[in-house]
Amino acid sequence: xxKAEAGEAQPTRYRIVVAEDAYLVREGIRQxxxxxxxxxxxxxxxxxxxxxxxxxRHEPDxxxxxxxxxxxxxxxxxxxxxxxxxxxxxxxxxxxxQYVSPHYAIKLFEDGSARRAYLLxxxxxxxxxxxxxxxxxASGGSVVDPAVVEVLVESRTRAKNSPLAHLTxxxxxxxxxxxxxxxxAAIAKSLFLTKRAVEKNINSIFAKLDLADDTDVxxxxxxxxxxxxxxxxxxxxxxxx
Amino acid sequence: xxSRTPVPEDPVTVLDDPTALDDHVASDDVPWTMSARELRAxxxxxxxxxxxxxAARRPTRSESAVAVAAVAAAAGxxxxxxxxxxxxxxxxxxxxxxxxxLVCVVAGLAWxxxxxxxxxxxxxxxxxxxxxxxxxxxxxQPLLHSLGVLLEIPxxxxxxxxxxxxxxxxxxxxxxxxxALAGAVLLVGCVPAIFLLDTLSPTQPLARCxxxxxxxxxxLVDNESLARTFGHVDAVGHxxxxxxxxxxxxxxxxxxxxxxxxxxxxVYLFAALLFVAMGVYQAGVNLFGASAGADSPGGFxxxxxxxxxxxxxxxxxxxAYAYVGAALASMVRxxxxxxxxxxxxxxxxxxxxxxxxxxAFWVPRSRRYVDxxxxxxxxxxxETSTWRxxxxxDGEPTLAIVHDAALDExxxxxxxxxxxxxxALENRRLQQDLLDxxxxxxxxxxxxxxxxxxxRRKIERDLHDSAQQMLIAIRIQLELARGEVGPSSKLxxxxxxxxxxxxxxxxxxxxxxxxxxxxxxxxEGLAAALTEAARRASVPVELELExxxxxxxxxxxxxxxxxxxxxxxxxxxxxxxxxxxxRLWWEPHLLRFSVSDDGVGFVPGQTQEPTGLTNMLxxxxxxxxxxxIRSAPxxxxxxxxxxxVSP
Numbered sequence: 001x002x003k004a005e006a007g008e009a010q011p012t013r014y015r016i017v018v019a020e021d022a023y024l025v026r027e028g029i030r031q032x033x034x035x036x037x038x039x040x041x042x043x044x045x046x047x048x049x050x051x052x053x054x055x056x057r058h059e060p061d062x063x064x065x066x067x068x069x070x071x072x073x074x075x076x077x078x079x080x081x082x083x084x085x086x087x088x089x090x091x092x093x094x095x096x097x098q099y100v101s102p103h104y105a106i107k108l109f110e111d112g113s114a115r116r117a118y119l120l121x122x123x124x125x126x127x128x129x130x131x132x133x134x135x136x137x138a139s140g141g142s143v144v145d146p147a148v149v150e151v152l153v154e155s156r157t158r159a160k161n162s163p164l165a166h167l168t169x170x171x172x173x174x175x176x177x178x179x180x181x182x183x184x185a186a187i188a189k190s191l192f193l194t195k196r197a198v199e200k201n202i203n204s205i206f207a208k209l210d211l212a213d214d215t216d217v218x219x220x221x222x223x224x225x226x227x228x229x230x231x232x233x234x235x236x237x238x239x240x241x
Numbered sequence: 242x243x244s245r246t247p248v249p250e251d252p253v254t255v256l257d258d259p260t261a262l263d264d265h266v267a268s269d270d271v272p273w274t275m276s277a278r279e280l281r282a283x284x285x286x287x288x289x290x291x292x293x294x295x296a297a298r299r300p301t302r303s304e305s306a307v308a309v310a311a312v313a314a315a316a317g318x319x320x321x322x323x324x325x326x327x328x329x330x331x332x333x334x335x336x337x338x339x340x341x342x343l344v345c346v347v348a349g350l351a352w353x354x355x356x357x358x359x360x361x362x363x364x365x366x367x368x369x370x371x372x373x374x375x376x377x378x379x380x381x382q383p384l385l386h387s388l389g390v391l392l393e394i395p396x397x398x399x400x401x402x403x404x405x406x407x408x409x410x411x412x413x414x415x416x417x418x419x420x421a422l423a424g425a426v427l428l429v430g431c432v433p434a435i436f437l438l439d440t441l442s443p444t445q446p447l448a449r450c451x452x453x454x455x456x457x458x459x460x461l462v463d464n465e466s467l468a469r470t471f472g473h474v475d476a477v478g479h480x481x482x483x484x485x486x487x488x489x490x491x492x493x494x495x496x497x498x499x500x501x502x503x504x505x506x507x508v509y510l511f512a513a514l515l516f517v518a519m520g521v522y523q524a525g526v527n528l529f530g531a532s533a534g535a536d537s538p539g540g541f542x543x544x545x546x547x548x549x550x551x552x553x554x555x556x557x558x559x560x561a562y563a564y565v566g567a568a569l570a571s572m573v574r575x576x577x578x579x580x581x582x583x584x585x586x587x588x589x590x591x592x593x594x595x596x597x598x599x600x601a602f603w604v605p606r607s608r609r610y611v612d613x614x615x616x617x618x619x620x621x622x623x624e625t626s627t628w629r630x631x632x633x634x635d636g637e638p639t640l641a642i643v644h645d646a647a648l649d650e651x652x653x654x655x656x657x658x659x660x661x662x663x664x665a666l667e668n669r670r671l672q673q674d675l676l677d678x679x680x681x682x683x684x685x686x687x688x689x690x691x692x693x694x695x696x697r698r699k700i701e702r703d704l705h706d707s708a709q710q711m712l713i714a715i716r717i718q719l720e721l722a723r724g725e726v727g728p729s730s731k732l733x734x735x736x737x738x739x740x741x742x743x744x745x746x747x748x749x750x751x752x753x754x755x756x757x758x759x760x761x762x763x764x765e766g767l768a769a770a771l772t773e774a775a776r777r778a779s780v781p782v783e784l785e786l787e788x789x790x791x792x793x794x795x796x797x798x799x800x801x802x803x804x805x806x807x808x809x810x811x812x813x814x815x816x817x818x819x820x821x822x823x824r825l826w827w828e829p830h831l832l833r834f835s836v837s838d839d840g841v842g843f844v845p846g847q848t849q850e851p852t853g854l855t856n857m858l859x860x861x862x863x864x865x866x867x868x869x870i871r872s873a874p875x876x877x878x879x880x881x882x883x884x885x886v887s888p
Contacts, residue, residue, distance in 0.1 A: 022713075024714030031721055122717075124720075151777075
């Protein structure tokens with residue numbers, strides 16, 4: 001039931017480069033993507049430098065990269081995304097991660113959320129997840145794994161005097177959808193709502209949270225993510241108090 | 242606004258700032274324990290530490306015997322002088338002579354008690370007892386009278402020797418020359434006069450007999466003018482001898498080191514008084530016809546100076562004791578505030594009044610003394626310095642004081658200073674040992690904590706890189722398999738259940754790995770890791786985190802786990818509605834953090850304190866930080882920490 005099948009666009013074959021250092025996971029991804037006619041994997045790499053070389057060689061539409069790879073095994077995937085933002089602004093990047101920490105997702109979106117997706121690795125097997133993310137980033141959108149958004153919503157709801165306390169449960173679900181990078185239509189579909197109901201919810205949420213609504217979905221993602229990620233009051237430094 | 246909590250002042254537990262200790266240890270002085278170099282002292286002279294023999298001690302039998310003899314001699318002399326009746330003032334002379342005898346003997350006894358090795362004690366006792374024979378000079382029996390008068394000759398020479406050989410009991414060449422000159426004066430002036438004079442009279446104004454003197458049995462030729470001429474020669478010779486002695490004393494005193502002056506001073510002063518009075522009196526009487534009476538100024542001065550002379554020796558000892566007392570007092574005071582070997586050495590120099598004094602430390606392994614720089618100790622060629630070792634009770638030497646040789650004459654001072662120095666240095670060594678072991682303990686704790694942290698990181702990496710990746714790979718495969726089976730089949734339901742289990746396993750693993758060591762801490766530092774910890778906490782957490790930048794790993798780890806521990810304690814024990822505020826900020830050279838909750842609190846010390854508290858203390862202690870935990874029922878709990886961070 002993808003967009004392509006729905007006939008909204010000609011079936012595009014996305015040229016893809018995958019970077020993942022764990023052999024078993026790499027093989028899993030290979031099998032997942034082998035099922036998809038829409039994608040053509042140009043190369044599988046296992047570290048940052050071979051990924052960047054493969055990008056030079058193949059000029060892919062989308063890069064699917066592990067977050068943590070050699071050489072330093074920290075956040076190579078996010079660094080690759082930042083590098084590619086500079087050199088190839090049109091290229092989509094899906095970062096697959098074992099970290100549910102929102103910190104990494106926010107860091108990925110620091111210099112813009114367009115054409116960026118943050119997925120948890122264990123959800124990669126679900127074909128709709130990975131393929132959905134590839135399609136989103138290829139078409140300029142953003143995706144945040146629902147599990148990551150969930151962490152944010154939960155911690156933000158827990159906080160004292162949380163602005164989320166003013167939201168209805170439905171509005172919270174819609175906000176999560178927004179933060180995940182879903183379009184209004186996608187939110188409507190996942191929550192079994194009409195598109196109009198979603199729009200009404202979103203207007204209400206953004207008014208309650210004092211956020212500027214943005215019809216651009218990816219900018220909306222960043223705004224809602226940053227809002228959710230806010231922890232406590234900004235610290236007043238020793239010099240100012 | 243943030244309310245600033247002060248640096249913990251009245252904490253439940255305070256772990257001292259280690260830099261304070263380091264400052265203490267790291268002085269620019271070479272620590273006195275540095276004594277391992279293989280150097281050998283050239284000579285081994287000096288003496289062992291003697292027990293301090295200050296005043297109170299029962300008299301020995303010989304001392305009692307001498308005292309009895311002295312009293313008898315003094316009484317006998319007085320009786321003789323009174324009985325003779327020819328002295329200018331029989332009762333005056335009797336009193337003076339008895340006093341003189343007693344003072345000389347007492348000076349000798351005191352000297353002997355203080356310095357048993359010195360010949361002056363015996364010499365003064367012998368001189369005092371012998372001086373009682375001067376009483377013979379006031380008797381009427383001509384031969385005994387003459388003997389009494391002539392005894393003044395050896396008596397004078399003995400006084401010359403006492404003064405000129407002081408304090409070594411050895412005459413130097415100048416001293417010998419003066420005595421030889423005095424001998425010559427005796428031969429050319431005094432001896433001829435003895436055989437020419439009608440009468441012989443004692444020199445002492447109180448003892449003079451004048452016309453009452455018995456005839457001189459030694460007179461060979463009765464030639465008054467010749468006798469007067471020789472008398473003049475004798476008087477001039479004496480004045481020259483006294484002048485030379487006074488000059489010699491002045492020169493010696495001027496050249497003496499300060500410790501030696503302290504010793505020479507009293508003896509030289511009273512001797513100088515005696516010789517001046519003697520010279521003035523003899524010149525006045527024999528050359529210028531001045532009055533020889535005891536009530537004349539010259540006579541009075543001579544009488545007084547004679548009686549005072551032996552007091553010089555008593556004064557030397559009394560001064561030595563007094564100086565020891567003052568020195569010890571100032572030493573105890575000064576050593577209390579000096580923290581280094583150099584400081585102790587400075588105090589020793591000051592107290593001994595010997596600017597060249599030096600400490601030497603015994604190195605048992607090589608059986609030699611070294612100075613505070615670890616060099617062998619070499620005494621100078623001129624023998625102006627010597628050294629005295631200080632041994633412990635078990636006979637093992639500990640240190641030696643190299644000092645001016647004159648201080649050998651000041652044994653009370655040397656013994657007291659030696660004992661005090663040993664005490665100070667032993668204390669300092671114990672303190673040093675304690676600091677060393679505290680330092681070693683802290684270093685080993687730091688190592689343990691560092692090893693534990695490294696181990697945690699390794700386990701976290703292993704979990705992420707192997708177990709988690711494998712589970713993820715299986716999860717992907719499971720999803721692929723799910724796509725292959727028909728919907729609503731029994732197999733699909735089973736696969737769904739497995740998938741749900743696997744997701745839980747992954748969550749669990751992620752949470753365990755994060756608890757073991759949050760990768761964010763290593764990658765992004767304290768603020769990011771604490772933010773993440775706050776997000777994961779089950780209670781609301783307000784964060785006020787200053788961007789403290791990156792810090793040494795051990796500090797980040799310790800502070801992170803401390804905050805986490807406090808956060809978990811608050812969540813676990815703070816009650817259902819607890820909220821936590823976590824702060825992190827900089828003060829100059831100090832990283833500060835606090836975790837405060839508004840929970841139910843506890844009574845410090847009363848309730849079983851959670852093991853978390855111990856962990857926090859251990860972690861912070863290992864990096865030399867301080868932490869205070871304040872709580873009261875209903876008042877919440879405040880955990881406050883501070884870590885010194887060197888720039």
